[in-house]
Amino acid sequence: xxxxxxxxxxxxxxxxxxxxxxxxxxxxxxxxxxxxxxxxxxxxxxxxxxxxxxxxxxxxxxxxxxxxxxxxxxxxxxxxxxxxxxxxxxxxxxxxxxxxxxxxxxxxxxxxxxxxxxxxxxxxxxxxxxxxxxxxxxxxxxxxxxxxxxxxxxxxxxxxxxxxxxxxxxxxxxxxxxxxxxxxxxxxxxxxxxxxxxxxxxxxxxxxxxxxxxxxxxxxxxxxxxxxxxxxxxxxxxxxxxxxxxxxxxxxxxxxxxxxxxxxxxxxxxxxxxxxxxxxxxxxxxxxxxxxxxxxxxx
Amino acid sequence: xxxxxxxxxxxxxxxxxxxxxxxxxxxxxxxxxxxxxxxxxxxxxxxxxxxxxxxxxxxxxxxxxxxxxxxxxxxxxxxxxxxxxxxxxxxxxxxxxxxxxxxxxxxxxxxxxxxxxxxxxxxxxxxxxxxxxxxxxxxxxxxxxxxxxxxxxxxxxxxxxxxxxxxxxxxxxxxxxxxxxxxxxxxxxxxxxxxxxxxxxxxxxxxxxxxxxxxxxxxxxxxxxxxxxxxxxxxxxxxxxxxxxxxxxxxxxxxxxxxxxxxxxxxxxxxxxxxxxxxxxxxxxxxxxxxxxxxxxxxxxxxxxxxxxxxxxxxxxxxxxxxxxxxxxxxxxxxxxxxxxxxxxxxxxxxxxxxxxxxxxxxxxxxxxxxxxxxxxxxxxxxxxxxxxxxxxxxxxxxxxxxxxxxxxxxxxxxxxxxxxxxxxxx
Numbered sequence: 078x079x080x081x082x083x084x085x086x087x088x089x090x091x092x093x094x095x096x097x098x099x100x101x102x103x104x105x106x107x108x109x110x111x112x113x114x115x116x117x118x119x120x121x122x123x124x125x126x127x128x129x130x131x132x133x134x135x136x137x138x139x140x141x142x143x144x145x146x147x148x149x150x151x152x153x154x155x156x157x158x159x160x161x162x163x164x165x166x167x168x169x170x171x172x173x174x175x176x177x178x179x180x181x182x183x184x185x186x187x188x189x190x191x192x193x194x195x196x197x198x199x200x201x202x203x204x205x206x207x208x209x210x211x212x213x214x215x216x217x218x219x220x221x222x223x224x225x226x227x228x229x230x231x232x233x234x235x236x237x238x239x240x241x242x243x244x245x246x247x248x249x250x251x252x253x254x255x256x257x258x259x260x261x262x263x264x265x266x267x268x269x270x271x272x273x274x275x276x277x278x279x280x281x282x283x284x285x286x287x288x289x290x291x292x293x294x295x296x297x298x299x300x301x302x303x304x305x306x307x308x309x310x311x312x313x314x315x316x317x318x319x320x321x322x323x324x325x326x327x328x329x330x331x332x333x334x335x336x337x338x339x340x341x342x343x344x345x346x347x348x349x350x351x352x353x354x355x356x357x358x359x360x361x362x363x364x365x366x367x368x369x370x371x372x373x374x375x376x
Numbered sequence: 377x378x379x380x381x382x383x384x385x386x387x388x389x390x391x392x393x394x395x396x397x398x399x400x401x402x403x404x405x406x407x408x409x410x411x412x413x414x415x416x417x418x419x420x421x422x423x424x425x426x427x428x429x430x431x432x433x434x435x436x437x438x439x440x441x442x443x444x445x446x447x448x449x450x451x452x453x454x455x456x457x458x459x460x461x462x463x464x465x466x467x468x469x470x471x472x473x474x475x476x477x478x479x480x481x482x483x484x485x486x487x488x489x490x491x492x493x494x495x496x497x498x499x500x501x502x503x504x505x506x507x508x509x510x511x512x513x514x515x516x517x518x519x520x521x522x523x524x525x526x527x528x529x530x531x532x533x534x535x536x537x538x539x540x541x542x543x544x545x546x547x548x549x550x551x552x553x554x555x556x557x558x559x560x561x562x563x564x565x566x567x568x569x570x571x572x573x574x575x576x577x578x579x580x581x582x583x584x585x586x587x588x589x590x591x592x593x594x595x596x597x598x599x600x601x602x603x604x605x606x607x608x609x610x611x612x613x614x615x616x617x618x619x620x621x622x623x624x625x626x627x628x629x630x631x632x633x634x635x636x637x638x639x640x641x642x643x644x645x646x647x648x649x650x651x652x653x654x655x656x657x658x659x660x661x662x663x664x665x666x667x668x669x670x671x672x673x674x675x676x677x678x679x680x681x682x683x684x685x686x687x688x689x690x691x692x693x694x695x696x697x698x699x700x701x702x703x704x705x706x707x708x709x710x711x712x713x714x715x716x717x718x719x720x721x722x723x724x725x726x727x728x729x730x731x732x733x734x735x736x737x738x739x740x741x742x743x744x745x746x747x748x749x750x751x752x753x754x755x756x757x758x759x760x761x762x763x764x765x766x767x768x769x770x771x772x773x774x775x776x777x778x779x780x781x782x783x784x785x786x787x788x789x790x791x792x793x794x795x796x797x798x799x800x801x802x803x
Contacts, residue, residue, distance in 0.1 A: 290502070291768045295495035297446055300591040301456060302499075 080194050080226040081218065087112050088157040089214030095163045098172075102126050102144070105177045109157040115179065116148050126177070133371055136167035138239075139199040141174045143192055147182045154180045154187055160209060160217060173209070174199065189373065190228045193236040198226055200240070234340055235333035237372045238354050238362030244269045247276060247321035254284060254320055267353040267360050268324045275353060275360040279324040287318060330355045331364065337373055340364055383417045383668035387716075390665055395708050395754075402654045405661025405712075412668040426667030427660050430538040430624040435659065436651060437627025438528065441606065442488050443650035444634040448599040449592035451480065451489075455496040456589040464581035466506055466574035471563055473497065473511065474518040478559055481522030482529040482552075483610070486758040490519050494765045503583050504576045508771045512762050513778055514566060517750050517785045519758045521562065524746030525555035527623065528613070531659075531757070532705075532714040532745040536738055537623060539718045544613035544623070550739050554796040558747070558789045565785060598638045605634050662715040670719045679723035690733040691802045693724065694740040698797060701744030702790045706751025706783075714745050736801040743797070747789040753778040755786075 088108050092101075102123055110118040117125070126144050129135065136142040157177045164171040176195055180188045198204055204224060211217040244267045245254055257266065258281060265280030286294075293299065330353040331340055343352060344366055354362035390408030394401045413420050445451070458476055462468035473493070481489040494512055501508035523530030527537040527547035537547060593599055609630040612619060616626070639646055669675050686692040697717075704713050721741060725734045749756030753763055753775045759782075763773045 290498070290770075292495040292498040292765060295491075295765065296499070297449065297452060297492075298592065298594075301452070301587045301589045303586065303588070 078190075078228040079222070080191065080198075080228055081222040083154060083156050083191065083228075084158075084218055084221065085112060085155075086215045086218035088155070089217045090157075090159040091162075091211060091213050091217060092159055093162045096161065096165060098130075098165050098167060099127070101159050101161065101165060101175050102177075105157045105159055105175065109155060109177065109179065113155050115155075116151055122146065134168060134170075136170040136172050137196065137199065138170060139196070140164065140170075140172055140205075141176065141195060141199040142167055142170075142172045143176050143178060143195060145188060145192075146177070146179045148179060149182050151179065151181045154178065154191070156191070158217075160211070162209070174205075187228075189232050192372075193232045194226055194228045196236050232337050232373070233333065234331050234335045234337065234354055234364050235362065237337070237368050238333070238364040239368070240362050242267065242353075242360075242363035244273075244360060245279065245320055246270065247319065247324065249320045250316050251284060251287065251318045251320070251323070252315040254279060255315060258284070265351055267363065268320060269360050273359045275330065275355045275358060277324045277326040278328045278353060279320050283323040283325065287314060287323060328353070332356065333361055337369060341366075341369060344369075379417050380669075380672035380674050382415050383412060383672045384674055386412050386415070386417070387665055387669055390661075391708070391712055394712055400654070401709075402658040402661065405658050405665065407661075409661040409664030412665060417668045418671045422671060423664045423667055426670070427663045428535070428538050430622055431534055431659060431663075432656060433624035434528070434534055434538070434627045435531075435656060437624060437629075437631040438485060438488075439651045440631025440635050440646065441602075441609070441627070442484055443646050444598070444631075444638040445484075445602045445606070446492065446650075447594075447638065448602050449594055450599055450602070451492045452496055453589050453592045454480075455493055455500070456587050456592070459500045459584055460587070460589070464504055464576050464584050466504070466576060467567070467571055469500070470511055470514055470566060470570060474514050474563065474566065475559070477515045477518035478522030478525075478555075481519040481758075482525045482555075483606070485528065486519035486523035486530050486756065487761055489522070490516060490758040490762045491765075494762050498766070498769055498771070500584065504580050506574055506576065508766060509773050509777060510570055510574075510781075512766050512771075512773065513781050514570075516756075516759050516762045516778075517562065517782065518559070520746055520749045520756050521555055521559055521789065523758070524743060525552045528627075530746045530749075531711050533742050534623070535711070535714050535718060536742050539722070540738060542738065543616040545616065547742075548614075550735075551742060554743065554793055557796070558792050561788060561792060562785055565788060569781070601637050602634060605630050605637075659711070659715075662712055666715045666719060669716065675716075675719045676723050679720050679727060682720070682724065683727045688727055690728060690736060691798075693728075694736045694797055694801070695794065697721070697737055698740035698744040698793060699790065701741055702748035702751070702786065702793075705745045705748030706755045706786060709754070710745040710749045710756055714741070717741055717745070736797055739801075740793075740797055743793040744790070747793060748786060750782050750789065751779070751786040752782060755782070 090104060090108065106119070106123045106126070109115070110122070115122070125146050129144055129146065135144045159175045161173045161175065164173040178188060178191060208217055208220055211220055243257055243261050243263060245257060247268055247270070258264065265278055267278055268276045270276060329343055329347055329349070331343065333354050333356050340352060344350065351363055351365040353360055354364055386408050390404050393399055393404035409423065412418055413423050454476060455473070458472045459469055462472050477489055477493055480493070493515060497511050497515060498508050501511055520530065524533065527533050527542070527544045533547060536542070609626055612621060612626045613623065616623070635643065635646060682693065682696070686696055701713065701717065721734070721737055724737065725731060728734060749759065753759055759778065763778065766773050
């Protein structure tokens with residue numbers, strides 16, 4: 078199956094004007110309602126998109142936003158898209174390609190495959206430049222057709238992972254680790270060498286554990302203790318202790334071509350909320366349980 | 377004869393691996409146990425029959441009891457209460473902890489007691505800014521002494537009790553009195569060694585006094601139930617002879633009852649985390665390996681040569697056993713040592729004839745192995761566990777550090793035991 082097979086040149090907009098997110102949504106709704114028989118249309122559809130947008134962000138860092146509407150009893154998949162030469166601000170992410178997908182309540186597999194295809198495309202800078210240089214919907218349509226963008230049956234981890242994630246080197250000290258974690262609001266990160274070779278992971282509990290001696294961990298419970306000095310002293314040792322001393326080396330990781338179900342399986346089995354993605358010994362990405370929830374399950 | 381040499385070779389290699397810990401000791405014992413079957417020294421049936429299931433199920437039963445009792449928080453409560461009762465004074469803490477460790481070890485086993493109490497002692501020493509090593513060493517010594525006092529205190533005693541007809545009460549009547557004497561004299565030694573030099577500031581002491589140990593008792597109901605079950609178990613053990621119950625049955629009854637009362641929803645967790653399968657299979661392997669020596673007649677030969685040396689005279693034999701087992705237990709783990717000694721003393725019985733003359737031999741073995749375990753850092757499991765915990769927390773206790781203190785206490789213990797054996801059984 079090709080992406081172009083799902084498209085209608087009349088549903089593809091190319092815009093030079095400076096627009097707001099709402100204006101883009103409105104135009105897409107207008108187009109799609111003109112050419113297709115939808116159970117819900119007009120303002121109602123527009124409201125659904127806005128509501129969806131508030132619940133879970135539809136924007137991806139590659140500059141694509143994919144609002145997805147499920148309709149009871151529709152039994153089809155239609156796609157409308159807008160190429161914006163002046164990117165629109167989606168809560169801090171610059172978006173130049175908005176793709177509205179309308180599917181049946183139950184058909185999520187086709188949808189996920191379309192998303193995967195769109196995501197791959199949005200990461201391919203030369204392909205995107207080619208598409209963006211088109212002047213109208215028809216030429217975009219033909220270019221997409223020529224590219225023979227395939228819709229894969231399966232979604233791979235590489236489709237949903239964060240590429241080039243925040244990582245740390247083993248020689249960094251705990252102050253730097255602390256900073257990276259708090260600045261990026263992440264509870265764990267991969268450890269790599271200067272050539273991005275994957276070495277292991279370090280998480281926030283490894284960091285906190287520095288302040289707790291081993292013997293405390295051997296007690297059955299600590300409810301008799303109100304304060305404890307060594308924990309408070311963690312901050313004194315921040316500059317001396319290196320990441321290498323607290324990281325874990327034998328963490329399980331994923332290949333980029335691993336399936337979503339494999340990732341979920343490994344996460345549950347090993348009680349991990351994020352996993353490094355490693356290819357030929359090098360760190361290529363990071364996938365979080367939240368990514369799977371937001372991009373796959375609730376998508 | 378050929379089979380005996382094979383059995384002896386397997387035994388020697390296994391024990392060598394256990395002592396050097398080049399591979400996990402359970403793995404060494406199990407491999408050795410099955411190698412003697414594979415090499416047809418004994419058949420599987422005989423080897424399995426040699427496994428003392430009374431010991432195995434006793435250990436499992438006690439592990440169940442301890443797993444539920446730990447949950448009540450009572451052990452930690454006692455430790456913190458002691459530190460507070462001692463008002464943070466170092467020598468008082470040491471003496472009270474010594475007594476508590478000895479008593480809890482006598483009832484719960486030395487290794488468990490050490491595993492529970494040493495981490496708390498490290499916390500208390502840390503808060504009071506005291507060097508933890510003297511406290512840990514003295515607790516280890518106390519645990520091995522307490523363990524020697526009862527049938528259930530130390531693995532060698534459990535094995536001896538199981539191999540012989542002695543009841544729990546026999547152990548109390550024959551071993552508790554000398555242990556009490558040894559503990560009292562050891563407190564004197566502690567006073568001589570540590571009365572000077574340890575100081576605690578008021579500020580530090582105040583911190584300790586702020587511990588709210590009451591929080592530790594999470595469920596009064598479970599605590600009362602556990603203590604009741606423990607009391608009933610001890611009562612049943614004391615009345616073992618009229619009740620005609622074996623030790624393992626009593627321990628399993630207590631353990632299972634407590635699990636049903638307190639932790640029936642966590643059975644899987646208990647089976648996985650709280651039953652020390654390494655120890656259980658270590659024992660199983662040892663029983664099998666030693667059976668190779670018994671079955672091929674090696675132990676018989678050994679017993680005959682001991683008789684030749686001592687002339688079959690019980691008094692001399694007792695003393696040789698006491699000092700020999702004291703010395704050996706100090707340098708090798710006392711469990712494998714006792715596993716090999718038990719069948720030998722049984723064989724000695726054949727040569728000596730009169731069974732009543734055998735009693736002091738068993739008590740000598742028990743006192744020698746349990747107390748000898750204090751001799752060096754590697755003499756008993758409790759020592760290894762305690763020092764392991766200390767080292768992992770950055771308080772290095774070297775072989776020399778330990779042995780300097782341990783040897784004094786052991787020598788004192790064995791001399792007092794010699795006097796006891798002599799005065800009680802041969803005068």
